[in-house]
Structure formats: structure tokens, C-alpha cells
Amino acid sequence: MENVIIIGTGCAGWTAAIYTGRANLSPLILSGDQPGGQLTTTTEVENFPGFPEGVMGPDLMMKMQQQAEKFGARIEYDLVESITRQENGSIQVRTNSGSEYLTRTVIIATGASPRHLGLPNEKSLIGRGLTSCATCDGAFYRNVPVAVLGGGDSACEEATFLTRFASKVYLIHRRDELRASKIMADRALANPKIEPVWNSEVQEYIVDAEGDVCGVRIFNRVSNEVSTLDLKCVFVAIGHDPNTGFLTGSGVALDSDGYVLLDGVSSRTNVPGIFSAGDVADRSYRQAITAAGSGCKAAIDAEHYIADLEG
Numbered sequence: 393m394e395n396v397i398i399i400g401t402g403c404a405g406w407t408a409a410i411y412t413g414r415a416n417l418s419p420l421i422l423s424g425d426q427p428g429g430q431l432t433t434t435t436e437v438e439n440f441p442g443f444p445e446g447v448m449g450p451d452l453m454m455k456m457q458q459q460a461e462k463f464g465a466r467i468e469y470d471l472v473e474s475i476t477r478q479e480n481g482s483i484q485v486r487t488n489s490g491s492e493y494l495t496r497t498v499i500i501a502t503g504a505s506p507r508h509l510g511l512p513n514e515k516s517l518i519g520r521g522l523t524s525c526a527t528c529d530g531a532f533y534r535n536v537p538v539a540v541l542g543g544g545d546s547a548c549e550e551a552t553f554l555t556r557f558a559s560k561v562y563l564i565h566r567r568d569e570l571r572a573s574k575i576m577a578d579r580a581l582a583n584p585k586i587e588p589v590w591n592s593e594v595q596e597y598i599v600d601a602e603g604d605v606c607g608v609r610i611f612n613r614v615s616n617e618v619s620t621l622d623l624k625c626v627f628v629a630i631g632h633d634p635n636t637g638f639l640t641g642s643g644v645a646l647d648s649d650g651y652v653l654l655d656g657v658s659s660r661t662n663v664p665g666i667f668s669a670g671d672v673a674d675r676s677y678r679q680a681i682t683a684a685g686s687g688c689k690a691a692i693d694a695e696h697y698i699a700d701l702e703g
């Protein structure tokens with residue numbers, strides 16, 4: 393029987409692992425399909441306390457993992473399929489490789505995944521000129537025009553990063569005002585390589601004879617005009633959906649958008665022994681530091697729960 397299984401390896405998961413590891417609970421971490429979480433797809437993180445020069449997202453995650461492993465955390469690269477609380481109070485965790493674990497507590501820290509527009513050919517174009525990760529794919533598009541979709545911090549950060557490679561970056565946004573924080577928005581809009589395309593929706597990804605993206609058809613919501621932009625890659629940065637599909641049937645309460653519902657004070661879900669932390673339970677803040685902080689809370693809550701079980 394495990395003491396604690398942590399599902400997810402982003403900031404929340406690794407912080408929970410550091411704390412439960414230091415509490416001698418020997419946590420088992422199940423990685424999910426994107427080890428390291430969202431920070432592995434970002435560039436420089438400038439607002440994580442303790443790094444006045446900034447830190448690269450993947451480096452920060454690597455350091456968190458090393459810190460957790462130093463305190464006895466164990467990682468398995470596996471994807472959780474279901475969690476079920478048993479009558480005796482233990483929790484069964486099943487993975488898609490066929491493994492089954494029993495544990496006293498679970499910390500759900502599975503984060504959120506990038507959203508797409510839902511256009512018919514979208515899925516088939518991923519990797520063929522359509523991506524959600526500038527850090528991963530930006531360098532493939534040197535000296536050619538590209539576009540970023542969205543108006544948030546991610547869109548501004550990706551657009552600014554892509555100016556290192558692309559000849560031009562269209563920043564396509566459905567409104568005439570960015571949602572991003574002022575510092576990120578100002579930085580993007582001041583960059584001469586970034587051309588904002590306001591009030592615009594992508595209606596279609598245009599594909600060349602090889603099946604790669606070569607343009608987008610856009611609809612201007614103010615003028616009602618339809619036009620075409622020639623480009624080689626579209627970076628979709630329109631937000632995220634919480635990764636909670638595996639919770640179907642678990643009894644864990646979710647809100648209408650699929651985020652895990654907490655009790656409002658702690659990291660407790662409605663199911664005893666199951667806790668949650670990070671973006672999967674946070675639709676408001678969604679920062680690396682808030683995820684880390686909530687991972688700490690979940691670890692302490694799990695520790696107290698186990699102590700109570702032991703009487």
C-alpha cells in the first residue's frame with residue numbers, strides 16, 4: 393500500500409513530492425503524458441521567486457524533480473486511467489499500461505492541456521504547421537512568416553519568442569484588445585516583427601500539396617471581410633482545458649468546465665483521501681508559483697490525513 397500517489401509532474405506535482413518526500417511518505421509520482429507539465433513548453437520564467445535573472449521552464453522542472461528525488465520520491469512514466477475509492481477507504485489507481493496500485497491518498501495535479509479551435513482538419517495538422525509549443529517548434533520556422541492565435545500572456549510570450557526565428561509573426565486575436573498582462577502585451581506590440589491582426593477569427597487552415605499548413609483564412613468580426621494570410625506555421629495559444637477525463641466515475645466533483653472542485657479552504661476534494669493542486673483545480677491564477685504553493689498545501693493536507701488514519 394502506497395502512502396501517497398501524486399498524479400502529474402508539473403510545478404504542483406513536484407512540490408507535493410518534495411513535501412511528502414521530506415515527510416518520509418515515500419511518494420510515488422505518475423508522470424502523465426507530458427512529464428514536467430506546461431513549464432516544459434515555455435521559455436524563460438521571469439516571475440518565479442528566487443530567480444532574479446529568470447529561469448528556463450524546463451530547467452526549473454528538472455531542478456524540482458531532482459529535489460523531490462533527493463527526498464525519496466519515485467517516478468513511473470505512466471498515464472492514469474482511473475481512480476476509485478474502495479469500501480475500506482483505500483484508493484485504487486489504474487494506469488493504461490495495466491498497473492494497479494493501492495494507496496491511502498492521491499494528489500491530483502494533472503494540470504491543463506492546450507485548447508484548439510475545433511476546425512475540421514485541425515488534429516491532422518498538428519506537427520504539419522500547427523502546434524501549441526513555440527519553444528518546441530519555433531526553430532523549425534526560420535525566415536518565414538508564422539502566426540500566433542490568442543490574446544493572452546501565452547500568445548504574447550510565444551509571439552515574442554518566435555521573432556527570434558520567423559521573418560514576421562501575425563498575432564491573430566478575436567478582439568481589439570489583448571488580455572495579456574501589460575508588460576507582456578507592451579513587449580509584444582513594441583516588437584517590429586509582430587503584426588497584430590485584430591478582431592479576427594481563423595475560419596480555415598489552408599494546406600499545400602504536401603499537406604502542410606501554408607496559410608489561414610480569417611474573418612474580420614467588425615468589417616465582416618474574409619481574407620487570407622500566407623504563412624508556414626500557426627501556434628495556437630487560446631488557453632487550456634483541465635486534464636480530468638480519467639476522473640469519470642471516481643466520484644470526484646468537477647465544475648461545469650471540468651476543473652476539480654475543492655472545499656474552498658484546503659486542497660481536499662469531496663472524496664476523502666483525494667486532494668488536488670495546480671491548474672487542474674485553478675481557473676483563476678494558473679501561475680507556476682500558485683501551482684507550487686497549492687502542491688505544498690496538498691502535501692500537508694495528505695500528511696495530516698494519513699496521521700489521522702494512524703490515530
Ligand code: NAP
Nearest residue numbers: 509542543544545546547549566567571629630631677678
Ligand atoms: P488565457 O489568458 O485564457 O488567454 C486565452 C486567449 O485566447 C484569450 O485572449 C482568448 O480571447 C483567446 N481565445 C480563447 N478561446 C478562443 C477561441 N476559441 N478562438 C479564438 N481565441 C480564443 O490563456 P493563456 O494566455 O494561456 O494564459 C493562461 C494563464 O497563464 C494566465 O493566467 C496567464 O497570465 C498565465 N501565463 C503567464 C505567463 C508568464 O507570466 N510568463 C506566460 C503564459 C501564461 P479573449 O481575450 O477574447 O477571451
